[in-house]
Amino acid sequence: MASTATQPPVAGSERVGGAGIEIRGLAKRFGAVRAVDDVSLSVQPGEFLALLGPSGSGKTSILMSIAGFELPDAGSIAIDGRDVTYLPASQRNLGMVFQKYTLFPHLSVLDNVAFGLKMRGVARAERHRLAEQALATVRLEGYGKRMPAQLSGGQQQRVALARAIVYKPKVLLMDEPLSALDKNLREEMQLEIKRLQSQLGITVVFVTHDQGEALTMADRVAILNQGRIQQLDAPKALYERPRTRFVAGFIGETNFMPAEIGPLRTQGALVQLPGGASPCEVRTDALVGRVAAGGRAVAALRPEQIVIGSPEDPAALRATVSGVIYSGSTVLCIAQLSDGTELRARLPDPSRVALAAGDRVGLLWPADALRIYGDEVAAA
Amino acid sequence: MSKNENTVRHRAPFDFGALSLRVYVWLVVLFIMVPTLIIVPMSFSPADFLEFPPSGFTLHWYQEFFGDPQWQKAALLSLQVAALTMVCSVVIGTMVSYAIVRGTERFRSATQLMVIGPVIAPHIAVAVACYLFYQRLGVVGSLAGFVAAHTVLALPFVVFTVSAALSRVDPDLESADMSCGASRARAFFHVTLPLIVPGLLSGALFAFIISFDEPVVSFFVSSVRQRTLPRRMFEDIEQNLTPVIPAIATLLTLLSIAVLIAVALLRVLERRRRAE
Amino acid sequence: MSTATAPVIAASPSAFSRLWLGGRQLSVAASAVLLAPFFALLLLVFVYPLLSLLSLSVLEPHPTLANYARVFDNPVYVRVMLRTGWISLLTTVLALVLGFPIAYMMTRVKGAVAALLTACVLLPLWSSVLVRTAAWIVLLRRDGIVNNALQWLGLTGEPVKLLYTEGAVVLAMAHVLLPFLILPIYSALKNIPDDYMRAAAMLGANRRRAFFEVLLPMSRAGVWSGCLMVFLSALGFFVTPALVGSPQELMIATLVSQQVREMLDWPFAAALIGVLMVVVATLTMVFNKAVSFNRLIGGGA
Numbered sequence: 001m002a003s004t005a006t007q008p009p010v011a012g013s014e015r016v017g018g019a020g021i022e023i024r025g026l027a028k029r030f031g032a033v034r035a036v037d038d039v040s041l042s043v044q045p046g047e048f049l050a051l052l053g054p055s056g057s058g059k060t061s062i063l064m065s066i067a068g069f070e071l072p073d074a075g076s077i078a079i080d081g082r083d084v085t086y087l088p089a090s091q092r093n094l095g096m097v098f099q100k101y102t103l104f105p106h107l108s109v110l111d112n113v114a115f116g117l118k119m120r121g122v123a124r125a126e127r128h129r130l131a132e133q134a135l136a137t138v139r140l141e142g143y144g145k146r147m148p149a150q151l152s153g154g155q156q157q158r159v160a161l162a163r164a165i166v167y168k169p170k171v172l173l174m175d176e177p178l179s180a181l182d183k184n185l186r187e188e189m190q191l192e193i194k195r196l197q198s199q200l201g202i203t204v205v206f207v208t209h210d211q212g213e214a215l216t217m218a219d220r221v222a223i224l225n226q227g228r229i230q231q232l233d234a235p236k237a238l239y240e241r242p243r244t245r246f247v248a249g250f251i252g253e254t255n256f257m258p259a260e261i262g263p264l265r266t267q268g269a270l271v272q273l274p275g276g277a278s279p280c281e282v283r284t285d286a287l288v289g290r291v292a293a294g295g296r297a298v299a300a301l302r303p304e305q306i307v308i309g310s311p312e313d314p315a316a317l318r319a320t321v322s323g324v325i326y327s328g329s330t331v332l333c334i335a336q337l338s339d340g341t342e343l344r345a346r347l348p349d350p351s352r353v354a355l356a357a358g359d360r361v362g363l364l365w366p367a368d369a370l371r372i373y374g375d376e377v378a379a380a
Numbered sequence: 381m382s383k384n385e386n387t388v389r390h391r392a393p394f395d396f397g398a399l400s401l402r403v404y405v406w407l408v409v410l411f412i413m414v415p416t417l418i419i420v421p422m423s424f425s426p427a428d429f430l431e432f433p434p435s436g437f438t439l440h441w442y443q444e445f446f447g448d449p450q451w452q453k454a455a456l457l458s459l460q461v462a463a464l465t466m467v468c469s470v471v472i473g474t475m476v477s478y479a480i481v482r483g484t485e486r487f488r489s490a491t492q493l494m495v496i497g498p499v500i501a502p503h504i505a506v507a508v509a510c511y512l513f514y515q516r517l518g519v520v521g522s523l524a525g526f527v528a529a530h531t532v533l534a535l536p537f538v539v540f541t542v543s544a545a546l547s548r549v550d551p552d553l554e555s556a557d558m559s560c561g562a563s564r565a566r567a568f569f570h571v572t573l574p575l576i577v578p579g580l581l582s583g584a585l586f587a588f589i590i591s592f593d594e595p596v597v598s599f600f601v602s603s604v605r606q607r608t609l610p611r612r613m614f615e616d617i618e619q620n621l622t623p624v625i626p627a628i629a630t631l632l633t634l635l636s637i638a639v640l641i642a643v644a645l646l647r648v649l650e651r652r653r654r655a656e
Numbered sequence: 657m658s659t660a661t662a663p664v665i666a667a668s669p670s671a672f673s674r675l676w677l678g679g680r681q682l683s684v685a686a687s688a689v690l691l692a693p694f695f696a697l698l699l700l701v702f703v704y705p706l707l708s709l710l711s712l713s714v715l716e717p718h719p720t721l722a723n724y725a726r727v728f729d730n731p732v733y734v735r736v737m738l739r740t741g742w743i744s745l746l747t748t749v750l751a752l753v754l755g756f757p758i759a760y761m762m763t764r765v766k767g768a769v770a771a772l773l774t775a776c777v778l779l780p781l782w783s784s785v786l787v788r789t790a791a792w793i794v795l796l797r798r799d800g801i802v803n804n805a806l807q808w809l810g811l812t813g814e815p816v817k818l819l820y821t822e823g824a825v826v827l828a829m830a831h832v833l834l835p836f837l838i839l840p841i842y843s844a845l846k847n848i849p850d851d852y853m854r855a856a857a858m859l860g861a862n863r864r865r866a867f868f869e870v871l872l873p874m875s876r877a878g879v880w881s882g883c884l885m886v887f888l889s890a891l892g893f894f895v896t897p898a899l900v901g902s903p904q905e906l907m908i909a910t911l912v913s914q915q916v917r918e919m920l921d922w923p924f925a926a927a928l929i930g931v932l933m934v935v936v937a938t939l940t941m942v943f944n945k946a947v948s949f950n951r952l953i954g955g956g957a
Contacts (some may be wrong), residue, residue: 068857089854089857090858090861095858096854096855096858098855099851100851102855104855104856105874106873106874115861115869116859119861167860401757401761405757405761405773408757409758409773409776411754412776412777412780412831412834413776413779415788415791415792416780416783416787416788418794418801419787429799432794432801472694472697475690475691475693476694479686483686483687487687487688491694494698497702498698500888500940501702501706501933501936502888502891502892502909502933504909504912504913504929504932505706505932505933508709509702509705509706509708510701510705512705512922513704513705528697528700528701531701532697532701535694555681589782593783593784593787595785595786596894596895600913600916600917613790614898614899617790618898618899621793625790626790629786629787629790629791633779633784636779636784639782640778640779
């Protein structure tokens with residue numbers, strides 16, 4: 001049978017399809033601390049959603065509630081339309097991969113993978129066959145007879161993956177599964193997981209504290225802080241249009257500087273930055289939160305958007321170079337504004353940079369690069 | 381993710397399995413505690429024989445214990461032996477612990493063997509061997525004989541307790557003191573010792589109670605005139621079981637409880653000290 | 657818990673080894689000086705007397721294995737050996753049946769209940785064997801509480817002989833040795849990270865299956881360790897069989913006592929001790945090998 005596909009399909013990777021997850025008003029307290037504070041979100045079937053945030057942000061709690069290991073204090077969780085809030089974890093038919101692989105050390109790799117099938121009463125020969133298939137899917141054929149202790153970290157994580165998908169769950173939960181791996185392995189595994197997910201079409205909820213990982217892998221990312229969702233958006237939108245100060249600071253590098261708001265007009269506002277010869281115009285859609293004329297706010301600018309120019313340029317922000325650091329493909333230039341605020345600029349071409357500490361420069365950026373954050377309204 | 385979060389607490393139907401486990405466990409706990417507790421009321425019984433429940437209340441048996449010169453002698457000997465054992469095993473044990481935690485690896489296997497040896501070796505073997513040895517030397521029933529044998533038995537426990545405490549002390553603290561000119565010994569007494577005092581005291585208490593309660597070696601190594609409290613109790617239980625035994629047993633149990641509480645408090649103290 | 661599990665830690669060399677990983681700052685000479693008194697004491701009061709005793713078994717009255725032959729040729733003594741092994745085995749099984757649920761429960765309770773449970777397990781550990789054995793004598797006598805209860809419940813018409821039987825020895829020894837079983841098992845269970853049970857649940861195992869398929873196999877080493885401790889302790893136990901057992905049905909320790917104190921047959925007693933030591937040493941070594949092999953293939957805690 002001739003195949004016209006460029007890649008032969010990997011065994012056992014027929015499309016399973018994903019389930020949608022509806023979370024409404026989820027809340028969980030530990031003592032006085034609100035680990036999860038009124039969280040609602042919808043995960044589309046087949047979507048790869050990342051839960052991103054610093055430790056204590058509630059991302060793990062949310063995952064644990066979906067998994068069934070934590071009973072929420074309030075709210076509901078529905079998977080594929082079915083309310084599972086109080087359903088025991090063992091009955092939810094989800095797949096899960098843990099941070100520390102958690103392979104059963106007393107069972108062989110094959111028995112580990114087949115465990116879920118054994119719990120579902122699948123006969124021995126059949127479950128071994130399916131387990132072998134799953135191992136082939138994660139490219140570990142032939143490893144069935146080995147014991148987990150004999151495998152490397154990356155291999156163990158792949159076995160964990162195989163174990164989680166062998167019984168064809170519609171949702172895969174992942175709790176910081178790659179944080180125990182070194183950088184190269186992590187990137188390799190990121191691609192593996194993405195590939196697997198798109199082949200199987202299952203829904204993935206992925207918890208991580210590494211924003212690079214979230215932005216690379218996810219269709220949408222939910223950024224969490226102190227139990228609340230700060231923003232739920234596609235990676236590009238998160239990066240280019242962060243909706244809160246926290247998100248702006250958490251995703252990528254950001255410079256923050258104090259800004260004085262001038263008169264408000266229909267198309268935007270005039271904003272005065274420290275050391276600026278004249279106020280700059282900022283369009284309305286770059287104003288976030290309550291921005292009042294005559295008030296103060298915070299201006300945010302990404303380092304890679306700053307261009308070094310002449311301090312005489314009337315549109316430029318005057319600053320003095322306080323440090324120049326070469327870092328491989330870019331140069332980090334630290335410049336100090338008149339009020340002492342330090343800005344970091346990432347310049348792309350080290351060979352064309354001829355700056356030294358003490359130089360007086362003017363900082364320029366594209367018109368829509370600056371965002372203004374006023375007082376935060378209640379989180380979205 | 382708190383370590384104690386169990387898998388799901390769900391609104392499930394009545395969990396029969398969990399309930400029967402609970403009931404069973406508490407029944408076993410009863411099994412464990414009842415024998416030890418039941419002799420307490422029996423020690424107050426006025427009758428000449430063992431009865432439960434006691435028909436009255438009297439401290440007569442306690443008075444008999446404290447008044448009888450034979451019992452006094454046995455108790456005193458046990459106290460002496462225990463006290464000396466405590467001192468010897470703590471001193472030697474601390475030296476060993478320090479060598480273990482801070483010393484060269486060269487002696488590890490040998491030390492390991494020597495520390496575990498008395499724990500694994502059956503007490504009857506140690507008792508009979510010591511008896512033979514002491515007989516040849518003519519020191520059966522001697523204070524030194526008791527103390528030596530009991531120290532051997534208590535040392536492993538002291539070593540474990542103290543070396544655990546030592547391993548929790550940052551070696552840099554000692555190094556810092558030494559770089560200021562102190563010798564290692566001075567650094568130890570000045571810096572490390574105060575930090576491990578709770579561990580030392582715990583080890584000391586364990587050594588004391590191990591020696592005080594020790595029945596097997598005492599049985600063989602006692603002479604007619606020098607008998608420890610356990611040895612005397614053994615004979616009385618065999619030949620003349622009156623409520624004096626429950627009275628002594630109650631006192632011993634109180635001693636054990638006191639030791640346990642003291643050790644628990646010491647552990648809290650150590651944790652608080654380390655936090656400072 | 658760590659201080660009270662000293663006998664437990666003794667049985668696991670790796671825990672002991674861990675203590676050596678701290679800063680090695682002492683010179684060989686200094687270490688030797690610190691260790692000298694310890695080694696001296698042990699060699700003098702432990703190693704030498706034991707070797708001396710054992711040498712009696714093969715050197716008296718002349719270099720011979722006759723003493724050992726006596727142990728195995730005489731059916732009376734063989735019966736003593738077998739009886740000791742059998743009673744020790746029963747004791748271990750009883751301790752396991754009673755103790756495992758407690759160890760398991762201890763991992764699942766918190767707060768005041770946990771403290772109470774721990775205290776109940778630890779107190780017997782640090783109280784006198786004589787006290788506990790005496791308590792059993794008191795309970796199991798013809799006019800004791802157990803008999804009274806049985807009659808009151810109508811189960812028996814007249815007092816049953818409970819004391820001075822094999823059953824009494826098993827019961828009393830299991831009671832005395834129970835903490836030695838509970839603590840290693842508790843330690844092993846506690847060291848299994850929660851995530852394993854979570855993983856099992858996620859894969860569809862209800863609590864019962866998760867227990868048998870995951871928790872139990874993973875705590876294997878601790879279970880065997882506890883059982884071994886109880887078994888080996890029971891083999892050489894003296895006090896309880898001496899007080900609670902029948903004088904006609906001797907165990908090794910009571911037989912040795914009889915030989916040493918009444919018969920004054922030292923070589924024979926030495927041979928008996930020799931047999932006991934060989935069994936204990938062999939089982940200990942086999943167990944250590946098994947545990948390290950187990951760890952090699954990634955098993956257990």
